[in-house]
Amino acid sequence: MAHRRGSALLVAPVLVLSLFLAGCPKRPATTAASAPPPTGAPSSAAPSTGGETRGGAMTPTPLAPATAAPSTTPPAPSEFRETDNLKDVFFDFDKYDIRAADAKMLDSNAAWLKTNDNLVLIEGHCDERGTNEYNLALGERRAKATMNYLVGQGVQANRITIISYGKERPTCTEHSEACWAKNRRAHFLVKAR
Amino acid sequence: MMRPGRPLGFLVGLVLLAALGGALSSPPAARSQAADVLLNVLATGAKKLNIVIPHFTVVGGPDAQGLGKGLSQVTARDLTFSSLFSVVSDVPAIPPGDPAAVRAAFANFASAGAHAGLQGVLTLRGDRAELEMRLHDLTSPEFRLIGAKKIELPATQTRRLAHKVADEVVLQFTGEAGVADTKVAYVNSGSGSKELSLMDYDGASAARVTSNNSINLSPVWSPDTRSLAFTSYMRGYPYLYRMFPFENRPVQVLAGFLGINTSPAFSPDGKSVALTLSRDGNPEVYVLNLASGAFRRLTTYSGIDTEPSWSPTGREIAFVSERAGGAHVFVMDAEGANVRRLTQAGFNTQPRWSPKGDTIVFTSRQGNFDLWAIGPDGSNLRRLTAGPGNNEGASWAPNGRHLVFQSNRLAGGYQLFTMLADGSEQQPLTRAPGESTSASWSPRLP
Numbered sequence: 192m193a194h195r196r197g198s199a200l201l202v203a204p205v206l207v208l209s210l211f212l213a214g215c216p217k218r219p220a221t222t223a224a225s226a227p228p229p230t231g232a233p234s235s236a237a238p239s240t241g242g243e244t245r246g247g248a249m250t251p252t253p254l255a256p257a258t259a260a261p262s263t264t265p266p267a268p269s270e271f272r273e274t275d276n277l278k279d280v281f282f283d284f285d286k287y288d289i290r291a292a293d294a295k296m297l298d299s300n301a302a303w304l305k306t307n308d309n310l311v312l313i314e315g316h317c318d319e320r321g322t323n324e325y326n327l328a329l330g331e332r333r334a335k336a337t338m339n340y341l342v343g344q345g346v347q348a349n350r351i352t353i354i355s356y357g358k359e360r361p362t363c364t365e366h367s368e369a370c371w372a373k374n375r376r377a378h379f380l381v382k383a384r
Numbered sequence: 385m386m387r388p389g390r391p392l393g394f395l396v397g398l399v400l401l402a403a404l405g406g407a408l409s410s411p412p413a414a415r416s417q418a419a420d421v422l423l424n425v426l427a428t429g430a431k432k433l434n435i436v437i438p439h440f441t442v443v444g445g446p447d448a449q450g451l452g453k454g455l456s457q458v459t460a461r462d463l464t465f466s467s468l469f470s471v472v473s474d475v476p477a478i479p480p481g482d483p484a485a486v487r488a489a490f491a492n493f494a495s496a497g498a499h500a501g502l503q504g505v506l507t508l509r510g511d512r513a514e515l516e517m518r519l520h521d522l523t524s525p526e527f528r529l530i531g532a533k534k535i536e537l538p539a540t541q542t543r544r545l546a547h548k549v550a551d552e553v554v555l556q557f558t559g560e561a562g563v564a565d566t567k568v569a570y571v572n573s574g575s576g577s578k579e580l581s582l583m584d585y586d587g588a589s590a591a592r593v594t595s596n597n598s599i600n601l602s603p604v605w606s607p608d609t610r611s612l613a614f615t616s617y618m619r620g621y622p623y624l625y626r627m628f629p630f631e632n633r634p635v636q637v638l639a640g641f642l643g644i645n646t647s648p649a650f651s652p653d654g655k656s657v658a659l660t661l662s663r664d665g666n667p668e669v670y671v672l673n674l675a676s677g678a679f680r681r682l683t684t685y686s687g688i689d690t691e692p693s694w695s696p697t698g699r700e701i702a703f704v705s706e707r708a709g710g711a712h713v714f715v716m717d718a719e720g721a722n723v724r725r726l727t728q729a730g731f732n733t734q735p736r737w738s739p740k741g742d743t744i745v746f747t748s749r750q751g752n753f754d755l756w757a758i759g760p761d762g763s764n765l766r767r768l769t770a771g772p773g774n775n776e777g778a779s780w781a782p783n784g785r786h787l788v789f790q791s792n793r794l795a796g797g798y799q800l801f802t803m804l805a806d807g808s809e810q811q812p813l814t815r816a817p818g819e820s821t822s823a824s825w826s827p828r829l830p
Binding site: 265267268269285320321322323324325327328329331332335352353354355356357359360 | 578599601602615619620621622642643644646647660662665666667687688690691704710711731733734747749753776777821822
C-alpha cells in the first residue's frame with residue numbers, strides 16, 4: 192500500500208488541491224454538475240418514504256471545476272451582498288421557531304423583498320455551545336424556518352437560498368448569554384437577479 | 385518484512401481484564417511465554433508490568449540524529465501511555481553480541497525489580513531502516529527470549545518503527561496489538577481558518593492537510609486509513625468530501641446537495657458512509673453506498689436527525705434526534721428500522737460507538753458539556769468527565785481502551801486530550817497555535 196508519511200504528508204495535500212483546482216474527473220458524467228437542481232424550491236414538508244435513490248446523487252468522483260456547475264446551482268455565497276434593508280431575526284437556545292417579535296421583523300423583510308426583486312441568501316447561525324454537527328443541523332432548521340415564513344408571506348421560494356454555518360461564524364465571540372443570543376440568528380444577504 | 389507474531393495468551397487477557405478493568409480481548413490462543421511473565425507478575429498483586437528499555441543500538445551507519453536513544457524513548461512513552469507497563473528507560477544501550485554484558489545488564493535490571501527487558505537494534509540501510517526487537521523475561525533465571533521481531537520501513541519513518549515495536553510488545557503480553565502506530569485527524573484554527581491536520585497519536589509530526597481557507601469540519605477516517613471524509617465550505621456551501629492524505633489523488637465530492645452535507649461516518653467495512661443531508665427538507669440520516677453512489681435515507685422525522693455512528697458489526701447505527709424533545713441518542717438498525725432511545729436526561733449529542741461494541745460514548749450537556757458512556761442497550765450509564773471546562777467530541781482508539789476528546793479546560797480555547805475509557809488518566813495532547821477540535825483517531829496503520 193502506498194502509505195508514505197513524513198515529508199510526503201506535506202506534499203500530498205498540495206498535489207491534491209492543485210488537482211482539485213485543475214479539475215480532472217475520471218468519470219465526468221457524474222460530478223458536481225449532476226447535483227440535484229438546487230433551485231431553492233422548498234422541499235416537501237412531508238418526509239419522503241426513504242428507500243434507494245440515485246437521481247442526482249453525487250457519486251464519489253473527483254470534484255469538477257466550478258464552471259461546470261449547471262445554471263440551476265445557486266450562486267456562491269460570496270456573490271451575495273450585505274443589505275441594511277433586511278434585518279436579522281433571533282432564536283432561543285436550541286430552538287428554530289420564529290418568535291412573535293421576530294415575525295414582525297420578517298413581515299417587514301418580506302414586504303421589502305416583494306418590492307425589490309433580488310435573490311436572497313438566508314444564513315442560519317448558532318451560538319458556540321454544542322457540537323459542530325448538531326449546530327449545522329440547527330442552523331439549517333433556523334434558515335429553513337425563516338425561509339418558510341417568508342414564503343408564507345408571498346416571497347417566491349425560487350428566489351431564496353439557505354445556508355447553515357452552524358456555530359462557525361459568530362458575530363460575537365464572548366462566552367456569555369448576551370453574546371450567544373446575538374449569534375443565534377438568521378442573517379440575510381442579497382444578490383441582484 | 386515482519387515475522388509472524390507468537391501465539392498469545394488466553395489466560396493473560398482474562399487476567400488483564402480483571403486486574404486493569406480494561407476492554408482487552410481474550411482470543412483463544414495458546415499461551416505465550418510473555419503471557420506467563422505477565423501472569424506471574426500480576427499474581428503478586430502488581431497492577432503493571434515493569435519493563436526496562438535501554439537505548440537502542442544503531443548499526444550500519446553513524447547515529448548522527450541520536451536515533452538509538454530517541455526511538456527507545458518513543459517506545460518507552462508508548463508503553464507508558466498504554467497504562468499496562470511501568471517503564472524504566474534512558475538506560476545506556478547494551479552492547480550487542482556480548483552475551484556476558486547482556487547478562488550482567490539484565491541481572492542488574494532484574495534485581496532492581498524489572499520483569500521484562502526490551503532490546504532494540506536499529507539497522508540503517510540507505511533509504512530503509514530496520515528495527516529488531518528482542519523481548520526478554522527477566523523473572524526467569526536464564527532471562528529467556530520471549531519475543532523477537534524485525535520491522536522495516538522507509539528511513540524517513542523511523543518513529544513509526546518505534547511505535548510498531550511498542551505495539552508488538554503490547555501484543556505479546558495481552559493478545560491485542562497496541563495503538564501507538566496510529567494517527568489522529570483533527571481540525572486546527574492556527575492558520576486563521578479551520579483546516580484539517582494529521583498528527584501521530586502522541587501529538588508528534590503534526591501537519592496540515594487542507595489549505596483552502598474556508599471552513600473544514602468533522603474529519604473521519606476510512607477503515608483502511610487511506611482516506612478522510614469531511615465537511616468543507618471550500619466551494620461555498622457545506623458539501624461532504626473525501627481526501628487521500630497519503631496519496632496523489634484528487635479530493636472527491638461525496639455529497640453536494642442543497643442544504644447540509646455533514647457528519648460522515650464510514651461503515652466498518654469501508655463500503656458505505658453514513659451522513660446527514662437536508663435535501664428532503666430537514667436534516668436526516670442517510671447511507672451512501674460508495675461503489676454505486678446511491679443514497680439511502682434511514683430516518684423520517686420532521687426535525688433534526690444527525691450524527692450517525694456505526695456499531696463495529698455494521699448492523700446498527702447510533703444517532704442523535706430531537707424527536708423526543710431536546711437532543712437524545714438513539715440506536716437503529718442499519719436499515720433504519722427498530723429505533724430505540726438510549727438517553728433520557730440532558731442534551732445528548734456525538735454518540736461514538738466503541739470498536740469493541742459494548743459502549744457508546746456521547747457528549748451530554750447538563751450545565752457544562754461532559755463525556756458520558758452507556759451500553760447499547762441503555763444500561764450502565766456512567767460519567768467519564770466532570771469538567772473542568774467543557775469536554776466533548778470523543779473518538780475511540782482502535783483497541784477501545786483510550787479516547788481522544790476536546791476540552792476548553794485550559795485558557796486559550798479548545799485543545800485535544802486523551803484518557804482511558806473509564807475517564808482516568810486525562811492528559812493533554814495538543815497545544816496552541818490555534819484551537820484543535822473534532823479529533824478522529826485512526827485505525828492501526830498497515
